[in-house]
Amino acid sequence: ILNVEQSPQSLxxxxxxxxxxxxxxPSSNFYALHWYRWETAKSPEALFVMTLNGDEKKKGRISATxxxxxxxxxxxxxxxxxxxxxxxxxxxxxxTSYGKLTFGQGTILTVHP
Amino acid sequence: GAVVSQHPSRVICKSGTSVKIxxxxxxxxxxxxxxxxxxxxxxxxxxxxxxEGSKATYEQGVEKDKFLINHxxxxxxxxxxxxxxxxxxxxxxxxxxxxxxxxxxxxxxxxFGPGTRLLVL
Numbered sequence: 014i015l016n017v018e019q020s021p022q023s024l025x026x027x028x029x030x031x032x033x034x035x036x037x038x039p040s041s042n043f044y045a046l047h048w049y050r051w052e053t054a055k056s057p058e059a060l061f062v063m064t065l066n067g068d069e070k071k072k073g074r075i076s077a078t079x080x081x082x083x084x085x086x087x088x089x090x091x092x093x094x095x096x097x098x099x100x101x102x103x104x105x106x107x108x109t110s111y112g113k114l115t116f117g118q119g120t121i122l123t124v125h126p
Numbered sequence: 127g128a129v130v131s132q133h134p135s136r137v138i139c140k141s142g143t144s145v146k147i148x149x150x151x152x153x154x155x156x157x158x159x160x161x162x163x164x165x166x167x168x169x170x171x172x173x174x175x176x177x178e179g180s181k182a183t184y185e186q187g188v189e190k191d192k193f194l195i196n197h198x199x200x201x202x203x204x205x206x207x208x209x210x211x212x213x214x215x216x217x218x219x220x221x222x223x224x225x226x227x228x229x230x231x232x233x234x235x236x237x238f239g240p241g242t243r244l245l246v247l
Contacts, residue, residue: 017169044232056130057219057238064233102170111158111177112223112231116170 015039017105019117026093027125033089034120036103040084045106047114048077048088052099060088060101093124129153130222132239139210140247147205147242149220155200156222160236161193164217173218176203210246218242 018037026032038046045064049057061070066081074091090097100121104114129152139145149159157178162170174184174195182195192214194206203222207214219241223234 044230047235049238054240056240059235059237062233062235104170106232108232111175111183112234112236113160113172113175114232114236115172116162118167118169 015105015107015115017103017115017117019101019103019120021120022118023121023123025123025125028093028095030093030124031089031091032093032122033087034101034122036086036088036117038084038086038103038105038115038117039107040082042107043081043084043105044108046079046081046086047104047106048086049102049104050099051102051119057102090122093122095124095126098122098124128224128235128237130156130220130237130239132220132242134242135240136243136245138245138247141211142209145207145210145244147207147218147220147244149203149205149222149239151201151222151224151237154222154224154237156203157200157225158223158231159197159203160221160223161195161203161205162219162221164219164241170219173205207244210244212246215244215246218244 048060051057063079068079100119102119104116131150133148159176161173173188174182176182176197184190197203221236221238
């Protein structure tokens with residue numbers, strides 16, 4: 014069973030704060046690490062697909078880094094806004110033919126005005 | 127682009143009945159769709175991988191006779207929970223992959239539906 018862990022489980026920040034959270038995953042048989050944002054009552058939204066060690070990707074105020082050798086990825090949010098409140102999921106993609114993903118439990122972010 | 131719909135969003139049924147959940151890719155063709163289940167405070171757990179025109183591949187511990195999956199077209203996969211029982215009450219969510227030729231499947235984005243909340247009384 015693959016172990017994908019996210020920390021912290023939940024996080025409360027004030028509007029304007031910058032924050033970050035972690036996803037740890039197996040360092041062997043790595044093909045991809047996916048990040049999703051999931052707002053209540055909506056579909057999970059794909060943020061990043063990260064494939065190379067040292068990758069750094071950015072989308073607006075959100076960025077992510079990847080270390081495949083030690084098996085972790087960080088997601089950063091700069092200047093958090095209330096609309097950033099959501100559950101952030103990471104998912105590990107190993108070497109399977111159909112591309113199945115193993116998800117972490119998610120980090121629930123609440124940004125207070 | 128890359129929108130996936132799921133229907134119904136919520137269903138309540140009596141124990142022993144069957145429930146069908148539909149997953150549709152609206153603006154792309156999905157040769158592969160995935161069905162996940164999420165229990166409270168747990169992660170999304172893959173139940174099965176559904177490939178158009180072939181039998182689904184079920185994860186260990188998932189009963190294929192109880193969770194029937196049909197992927198008859200490139201835009202539609204259905205999950206039928208047969209003879210549902212209260213322990214089947216959960217959140218079911220599908221995703222679809224828009225494959226790129228020669229691409230690595232694990233590196234392709236999965237697009238998710240909004241999920242179905244099933245409550246079996």
